Amino acid sequence: MAELLGTFEQAVLLAILRLGDEAYGRGILHQVQESLEREVSAGAVYTTLDRLENRGLLRSKLAAGTAVRGGRARRYYSVAASGVHALNEAHKTITTMWRGMQWPAKTTR
Amino acid sequence: MAGEDDAMKGAVAPPRWAEALLERLLAAADRETVAGDLREEFVEAVVPRVGRRRAEWWYLRQVASLALRPLADHGALRNGLLALSFFTLLCGCWLAYMEFVLQHDGYASRSGMDLGVAAVGLATIMGRLLHVGARGERWLWIGALALIAIGGSAFAQDAAAGHFEGFVLIISVALVAQGTLMLLTLGRSAKSPRGARGQAS
Numbered sequence: 001m002a003e004l005l006g007t008f009e010q011a012v013l014l015a016i017l018r019l020g021d022e023a024y025g026r027g028i029l030h031q032v033q034e035s036l037e038r039e040v041s042a043g044a045v046y047t048t049l050d051r052l053e054n055r056g057l058l059r060s061k062l063a064a065g066t067a068v069r070g071g072r073a074r075r076y077y078s079v080a081a082s083g084v085h086a087l088n089e090a091h092k093t094i095t096t097m098w099r100g101m102q103w104p105a106k107t108t109r
Numbered sequence: 110m111a112g113e114d115d116a117m118k119g120a121v122a123p124p125r126w127a128e129a130l131l132e133r134l135l136a137a138a139d140r141e142t143v144a145g146d147l148r149e150e151f152v153e154a155v156v157p158r159v160g161r162r163r164a165e166w167w168y169l170r171q172v173a174s175l176a177l178r179p180l181a182d183h184g185a186l187r188n189g190l191l192a193l194s195f196f197t198l199l200c201g202c203w204l205a206y207m208e209f210v211l212q213h214d215g216y217a218s219r220s221g222m223d224l225g226v227a228a229v230g231l232a233t234i235m236g237r238l239l240h241v242g243a244r245g246e247r248w249l250w251i252g253a254l255a256l257i258a259i260g261g262s263a264f265a266q267d268a269a270a271g272h273f274e275g276f277v278l279i280i281s282v283a284l285v286a287q288g289t290l291m292l293l294t295l296g297r298s299a300k301s302p303r304g305a306r307g308q309a310s
Contacts, residue, residue: 065141
Protein backbone atom coordinates (compact mmCIF):
# COMPACT_ATOMS: atom_id res chain seq x y z
CA MET A 1 0.00 0.00 0.00
CA ALA A 2 1.29 3.44 -0.91
CA GLU A 3 2.31 5.84 1.87
CA LEU A 4 -0.79 7.64 3.14
CA LEU A 5 -0.96 11.40 2.62
CA GLY A 6 -0.65 13.67 5.65
CA THR A 7 -3.29 16.29 6.43
CA PHE A 8 -1.16 19.15 5.09
CA GLU A 9 -0.37 17.23 1.92
CA GLN A 10 -4.07 16.62 1.38
CA ALA A 11 -4.80 20.32 1.93
CA VAL A 12 -2.22 21.28 -0.70
CA LEU A 13 -3.45 18.74 -3.27
CA LEU A 14 -7.09 19.75 -2.72
CA ALA A 15 -6.13 23.44 -3.04
CA ILE A 16 -4.57 22.71 -6.44
CA LEU A 17 -7.65 20.79 -7.58
CA ARG A 18 -9.91 23.66 -6.46
CA LEU A 19 -7.81 26.30 -8.20
CA GLY A 20 -7.62 24.40 -11.49
CA ASP A 21 -5.71 26.40 -14.10
CA GLU A 22 -4.90 29.14 -11.57
CA ALA A 23 -2.91 26.91 -9.19
CA TYR A 24 0.38 28.68 -8.54
CA GLY A 25 2.19 29.34 -5.25
CA ARG A 26 0.28 32.37 -4.07
CA GLY A 27 -3.18 30.98 -4.75
CA ILE A 28 -2.26 27.64 -3.19
CA LEU A 29 -1.05 29.42 -0.05
CA HIS A 30 -4.40 31.25 0.22
CA GLN A 31 -6.46 28.12 -0.39
CA VAL A 32 -4.53 26.07 2.18
CA GLN A 33 -4.93 28.83 4.78
CA GLU A 34 -8.64 28.98 4.06
CA SER A 35 -9.20 25.24 4.27
CA LEU A 36 -7.10 24.77 7.43
CA GLU A 37 -8.44 28.02 8.96
CA ARG A 38 -5.05 29.16 10.17
CA GLU A 39 -2.04 31.11 8.94
CA VAL A 40 0.40 28.94 7.06
CA SER A 41 3.99 29.85 6.20
CA ALA A 42 5.17 29.96 2.61
CA GLY A 43 8.05 27.66 3.57
CA ALA A 44 5.67 24.90 4.67
CA VAL A 45 3.67 25.12 1.43
CA TYR A 46 6.68 25.14 -0.91
CA THR A 47 8.35 22.29 1.00
CA THR A 48 5.18 20.22 0.61
CA LEU A 49 4.87 21.13 -3.08
CA ASP A 50 8.46 19.98 -3.64
CA ARG A 51 7.90 16.73 -1.78
CA LEU A 52 4.67 15.93 -3.63
CA GLU A 53 6.30 16.72 -6.96
CA ASN A 54 9.28 14.50 -6.15
CA ARG A 55 6.84 11.70 -5.30
CA GLY A 56 5.20 12.13 -8.70
CA LEU A 57 1.86 13.27 -7.29
CA LEU A 58 2.13 16.73 -8.84
CA ARG A 59 3.32 18.21 -12.11
CA SER A 60 4.48 21.77 -12.66
CA LYS A 61 5.23 24.08 -15.54
CA LEU A 62 6.61 27.59 -15.78
CA ALA A 63 4.75 30.52 -17.30
CA ALA A 64 5.72 34.13 -17.95
CA GLY A 65 5.61 36.56 -15.01
CA THR A 66 3.73 39.83 -14.64
CA ALA A 67 4.95 43.37 -13.93
CA VAL A 68 3.89 43.27 -10.28
CA ARG A 69 6.18 40.22 -9.81
CA GLY A 70 9.08 42.13 -11.33
CA GLY A 71 8.76 39.92 -14.41
CA ARG A 72 9.51 36.75 -12.45
CA ALA A 73 8.05 33.53 -13.83
CA ARG A 74 5.12 31.71 -12.24
CA ARG A 75 5.13 27.97 -11.58
CA TYR A 76 1.71 26.42 -12.15
CA TYR A 77 0.88 23.09 -10.55
CA SER A 78 -1.52 20.33 -11.52
CA VAL A 79 -2.37 17.11 -9.72
CA ALA A 80 -1.15 13.98 -11.51
CA ALA A 81 -3.36 10.88 -11.79
CA SER A 82 -1.35 9.28 -8.98
CA GLY A 83 -2.08 12.34 -6.81
CA VAL A 84 -5.83 12.01 -7.36
CA HIS A 85 -5.55 8.31 -6.53
CA ALA A 86 -3.62 9.12 -3.33
CA LEU A 87 -6.30 11.64 -2.30
CA ASN A 88 -9.06 9.11 -2.90
CA GLU A 89 -7.14 6.51 -0.88
CA ALA A 90 -6.71 8.97 1.99
CA HIS A 91 -10.42 9.78 1.97
CA LYS A 92 -11.34 6.08 1.83
CA THR A 93 -9.07 5.31 4.79
CA ILE A 94 -10.59 8.07 6.92
CA THR A 95 -14.12 7.01 6.01
CA THR A 96 -13.34 3.37 6.81
CA MET A 97 -11.76 4.29 10.15
CA TRP A 98 -14.84 6.28 11.17
CA ARG A 99 -17.34 3.65 10.06
CA GLY A 100 -19.76 2.84 12.89
CA MET A 101 -18.56 5.85 14.94
CA GLN A 102 -20.57 8.93 15.83
CA TRP A 103 -19.11 12.36 15.17
CA PRO A 104 -18.03 14.14 17.30
CA ALA A 105 -16.48 11.22 19.15
CA LYS A 106 -17.11 11.05 22.89
CA THR A 107 -14.93 9.80 25.72
CA THR A 108 -15.57 6.25 26.95
CA ARG A 109 -15.78 5.38 30.66
CA MET B 110 -7.06 54.38 -13.27
CA ALA B 111 -5.60 50.98 -14.04
CA GLY B 112 -2.38 52.72 -15.02
CA GLU B 113 -2.29 54.61 -11.70
CA ASP B 114 -2.86 51.35 -9.77
CA ASP B 115 0.01 49.71 -11.61
CA ALA B 116 2.27 52.67 -10.87
CA MET B 117 1.34 52.49 -7.17
CA LYS B 118 2.03 48.76 -7.04
CA GLY B 119 5.36 49.30 -8.75
CA ALA B 120 6.37 51.73 -5.97
CA VAL B 121 5.50 49.20 -3.22
CA ALA B 122 7.94 46.35 -2.92
CA PRO B 123 9.45 44.18 -0.18
CA PRO B 124 12.71 45.48 1.33
CA ARG B 125 15.38 45.07 -1.31
CA TRP B 126 17.87 43.42 1.05
CA ALA B 127 15.26 40.89 2.23
CA GLU B 128 14.37 40.01 -1.34
CA ALA B 129 18.07 39.61 -2.20
CA LEU B 130 18.55 37.38 0.84
CA LEU B 131 15.54 35.28 -0.13
CA GLU B 132 16.87 34.80 -3.65
CA ARG B 133 20.22 33.74 -2.21
CA LEU B 134 18.59 31.18 0.07
CA LEU B 135 16.44 29.60 -2.63
CA ALA B 136 17.58 26.87 -5.01
CA ALA B 137 18.06 28.08 -8.58
CA ALA B 138 14.86 26.36 -9.79
CA ASP B 139 12.74 28.22 -7.19
CA ARG B 140 14.52 31.57 -7.22
CA GLU B 141 12.24 33.37 -9.67
CA THR B 142 8.96 31.66 -8.95
CA VAL B 143 8.94 31.76 -5.15
CA ALA B 144 10.37 35.28 -4.90
CA GLY B 145 7.79 36.38 -7.51
CA ASP B 146 4.90 34.77 -5.61
CA LEU B 147 5.92 36.48 -2.38
CA ARG B 148 6.36 39.86 -4.04
CA GLU B 149 2.94 39.54 -5.69
CA GLU B 150 1.32 38.59 -2.38
CA PHE B 151 3.14 41.42 -0.61
CA VAL B 152 2.06 44.08 -3.10
CA GLU B 153 -1.47 42.94 -3.92
CA ALA B 154 -2.70 41.44 -0.65
CA VAL B 155 -0.57 42.01 2.44
CA VAL B 156 0.24 45.74 2.13
CA PRO B 157 -3.39 46.74 1.36
CA ARG B 158 -4.60 44.56 4.27
CA VAL B 159 -2.15 45.42 7.07
CA GLY B 160 -0.06 48.38 5.87
CA ARG B 161 3.55 48.69 4.81
CA ARG B 162 5.33 48.11 8.13
CA ARG B 163 3.42 44.99 9.17
CA ALA B 164 3.66 43.72 5.61
CA GLU B 165 7.46 43.94 5.81
CA TRP B 166 7.36 41.93 9.04
CA TRP B 167 5.16 39.36 7.25
CA TYR B 168 7.70 39.20 4.41
CA LEU B 169 10.60 38.62 6.82
CA ARG B 170 8.66 35.78 8.47
CA GLN B 171 8.18 34.13 5.08
CA VAL B 172 11.90 34.52 4.31
CA ALA B 173 12.71 32.86 7.65
CA SER B 174 10.30 29.99 6.94
CA LEU B 175 11.95 29.46 3.56
CA ALA B 176 15.45 29.72 5.06
CA LEU B 177 14.61 26.82 7.37
CA ARG B 178 13.37 24.74 4.47
CA PRO B 179 16.65 22.87 3.92
CA LEU B 180 16.46 21.67 7.53
CA ALA B 181 12.90 20.41 7.18
CA ASP B 182 13.32 19.16 3.67
CA HIS B 183 16.34 16.93 3.77
CA GLY B 184 15.35 14.33 6.30
CA ALA B 185 17.09 12.84 9.28
CA LEU B 186 20.38 12.25 7.45
CA ARG B 187 20.88 15.90 6.61
CA ASN B 188 19.66 17.08 10.00
CA GLY B 189 22.20 14.73 11.58
CA LEU B 190 24.90 16.16 9.32
CA LEU B 191 24.00 19.72 10.32
CA ALA B 192 24.05 18.82 14.02
CA LEU B 193 27.44 17.10 13.67
CA SER B 194 28.83 20.00 11.65
CA PHE B 195 27.78 22.43 14.34
CA PHE B 196 29.36 20.20 17.00
CA THR B 197 32.69 19.86 15.15
CA LEU B 198 32.69 23.59 14.40
CA LEU B 199 32.48 24.32 18.13
CA CYS B 200 35.06 21.61 18.96
CA GLY B 201 37.50 22.90 16.34
CA CYS B 202 37.26 26.45 17.71
CA TRP B 203 37.59 25.26 21.29
CA LEU B 204 40.63 23.02 20.56
CA ALA B 205 42.36 25.77 18.58
CA TYR B 206 41.76 28.21 21.44
CA MET B 207 43.17 25.73 24.00
CA GLU B 208 46.25 25.10 21.82
CA PHE B 209 46.93 28.85 21.70
CA VAL B 210 46.48 29.17 25.46
CA LEU B 211 48.63 26.15 26.46
CA GLN B 212 51.24 26.48 23.67
CA HIS B 213 52.65 22.94 23.94
CA ASP B 214 55.26 21.81 21.38
CA GLY B 215 53.85 21.82 17.85
CA TYR B 216 50.79 23.81 18.87
CA ALA B 217 50.84 25.94 15.71
CA SER B 218 50.30 23.01 13.32
CA ARG B 219 47.72 21.38 15.61
CA SER B 220 45.73 24.59 16.02
CA GLY B 221 45.85 25.04 12.23
CA MET B 222 44.31 21.59 11.85
CA ASP B 223 41.67 22.43 14.50
CA LEU B 224 40.74 25.59 12.63
CA GLY B 225 40.57 23.54 9.42
CA VAL B 226 38.08 21.19 11.10
CA ALA B 227 36.02 24.19 12.25
CA ALA B 228 36.15 25.64 8.73
CA VAL B 229 34.82 22.40 7.18
CA GLY B 230 32.00 22.36 9.76
CA LEU B 231 31.12 25.96 8.93
CA ALA B 232 31.37 25.33 5.18
CA THR B 233 29.07 22.31 5.46
CA ILE B 234 26.43 24.31 7.32
CA MET B 235 26.66 27.25 4.92
CA GLY B 236 26.74 24.90 1.93
CA ARG B 237 23.49 23.28 3.04
CA LEU B 238 21.73 26.54 3.79
CA LEU B 239 22.95 28.63 0.86
CA HIS B 240 22.81 26.11 -2.02
CA VAL B 241 26.46 26.41 -3.06
CA GLY B 242 25.87 24.37 -6.21
CA ALA B 243 27.92 21.59 -7.76
CA ARG B 244 31.15 23.58 -7.96
CA GLY B 245 31.08 24.54 -4.28
CA GLU B 246 30.10 21.02 -3.28
CA ARG B 247 33.20 19.67 -4.99
CA TRP B 248 35.26 21.38 -2.27
CA LEU B 249 33.05 19.84 0.38
CA TRP B 250 33.85 16.37 -1.01
CA ILE B 251 37.53 17.12 -0.38
CA GLY B 252 36.64 18.40 3.09
CA ALA B 253 34.68 15.19 3.81
CA LEU B 254 37.66 12.98 2.91
CA ALA B 255 39.96 15.19 5.02
CA LEU B 256 37.62 14.88 8.02
CA ILE B 257 37.56 11.09 7.75
CA ALA B 258 41.37 11.03 7.54
CA ILE B 259 41.83 13.42 10.50
CA GLY B 260 39.19 11.67 12.62
CA GLY B 261 40.53 8.21 11.81
CA SER B 262 44.11 9.18 12.56
CA ALA B 263 43.16 10.93 15.84
CA PHE B 264 41.14 7.86 16.87
CA ALA B 265 44.08 5.52 16.14
CA GLN B 266 46.58 7.74 17.97
CA ASP B 267 44.26 8.09 20.96
CA ALA B 268 43.69 4.34 21.14
CA ALA B 269 47.47 3.70 21.03
CA ALA B 270 48.39 6.46 23.54
CA GLY B 271 49.45 5.74 27.10
CA HIS B 272 46.72 7.92 28.60
CA PHE B 273 43.37 7.64 26.90
CA GLU B 274 41.56 10.97 26.21
CA GLY B 275 37.77 10.58 26.15
CA PHE B 276 37.09 13.91 24.43
CA VAL B 277 39.52 13.04 21.59
CA LEU B 278 37.62 9.80 21.05
CA ILE B 279 34.26 11.61 20.91
CA ILE B 280 35.53 14.30 18.55
CA SER B 281 37.33 11.83 16.27
CA VAL B 282 34.18 9.67 15.98
CA ALA B 283 32.15 12.83 15.26
CA LEU B 284 34.60 13.82 12.51
CA VAL B 285 34.45 10.41 10.82
CA ALA B 286 30.63 10.41 11.10
CA GLN B 287 30.42 13.94 9.68
CA GLY B 288 32.70 13.06 6.77
CA THR B 289 30.69 9.91 6.02
CA LEU B 290 27.35 11.76 6.15
CA MET B 291 28.78 14.44 3.88
CA LEU B 292 29.75 11.79 1.33
CA LEU B 293 26.28 10.25 1.58
CA THR B 294 24.34 13.50 1.21
CA LEU B 295 26.46 15.77 -0.99
CA GLY B 296 25.22 16.14 -4.54
CA ARG B 297 21.74 14.84 -3.68
CA SER B 298 20.17 18.27 -4.20
CA ALA B 299 21.21 18.14 -7.85
CA LYS B 300 18.97 15.11 -8.31
CA SER B 301 15.78 17.13 -7.83
CA PRO B 302 13.68 16.77 -10.98
CA ARG B 303 12.84 20.48 -10.87
CA GLY B 304 15.63 21.69 -13.07
CA ALA B 305 14.69 19.35 -15.88
CA ARG B 306 10.97 20.05 -15.78
CA GLY B 307 8.70 23.00 -16.31
CA GLN B 308 9.60 24.77 -19.51
CA ALA B 309 8.39 28.35 -19.76
CA SER B 310 5.38 28.73 -21.99
